[in-house]
Amino acid sequence: MRQSKLFTKTRREPPADEVAKNAQLLVRAGYIHKEMAGVYDFLPLGLRTLNKIIGIIREEMNAIDGEEVFLSTLQDPKIWEKSGRWDDDVVDVWFKTRLKNGNELGLGNTHEEALTALMSEHIASYKDLPRYVYQFQNKFRNETRAKSGIMRAREFIMKDLYSFSKDSASHNEFYEKVAGAYENIFERVGIGAKTYRTFASGGSFSKYSHEYQTVCTAGEDTIYIDSTKRLALNKEVYDDTEVYAVTGMDKESLTEAKAIEVGNIFTLGTRFSEALGLSYKDVEGRSVPVFMGSYGIGPGRLMGAIVELTADEKGLVWPEAVAPFSVHLVSLGQTDDEIKKMADALYSDLVNAGIDVLYDDRDLRAGEKFVESDLLGIPRRIVVGKNAVATGAFEIIERATGAVMKRSRAELLTK
């Protein structure tokens, strides 16, 4: 797209009310807008990146037979009362509201209850299992303290997958498939090397769960890493001797690190299926509760984590797979007919070649364009100026490394 049509503007100064690097840079570059504490809007560039991340997650979920749905935000208290999670003393992050008639409703903070109730209409026999259902949906959590920019918001998008299996053995098999899919996702978005499968407490559902923790000083969690096994454990189970027996990790050889929880996988067992009456008939006609799991990734938090890990002193630096555009075409001299003609032609050639290109066609000075281009963090910049007109070769600068190459028009269109 043409940058002259982009409504967002960049800023020189970070906002005074943000300390987190991810929020400072994303606001400065015009990717997001802060609505209030812990509540952010995604602007055109930010939405492109968010959608790239969502696209990658969706592909991986589909690859393990996930079926996508979109459940409602408004929650019926009845089903939450059945699971015992309507009470504010049990779940302290509820946002609740009321209908005109005075009846209470909730804004969903997770969807185990809703989906379990829904699935009871579709699961009746062992022949109906397994089922894997996921969505990308807004979650509302009334956090006592929003912090860390877009990494801990009160309203945020979450990919939540729920598995419905006939028993613990088939559940475990799928659980490992999800783990594999998660590893693909973190690898594809560019943070695989710093992300560890992490042993954590299971909360109220099971004894243990797994988190995916990305090592980063801006993280809120503390983990202990076994670098040879490429495993970690959360501080919350650090003193649990059983964990070392189960994982084979040696407490003495672990290294402590701050990390961002970018995903988690939980075994739920029959906690919700029993509470909400989700059972199936086995081969012998006996009624058996469905064995469940839940698996979350916050695409917004993941986006924040990528920024925290990749940004440099000049601004954002997107990995190719999640960049809003793959090429930033920067024209120097919109008042020069030859340059403008050459840049316009290259722009339409790139668009026709199917390349995602942001074309800076504005009449601004070179310095300003370069600084802004660095801030936006698009992986490659192609410069069209006097030199290109004189030599016929275009300069390409890699954002991450600063490496400069010369390429002909034909070479640009084929790669």
Add this chain to the structure above:
RNA sequence: CGGGCCGGAGUAUGCCGGUAGUACGCCUGCUUUGGGAGCAGGUAGACCGAGUUCAAUUCUCGGCGGCCCGACCA
């Protein structure tokens, strides 16, 4: 939820019990044009309420909002 700091042009900030200053942005003009240009002119501002005072943006109290530390984070 406990503790601390903060609230002023679109953004970021300095000073201040009496005229609210600066930089960037934005508008006009001229010059400039490969790393956030220069000159000239212009535009635009005190969170809400109460109190103290001759006078409050400034001091006090309350509210609302923001940030930080901690607690919390199915």
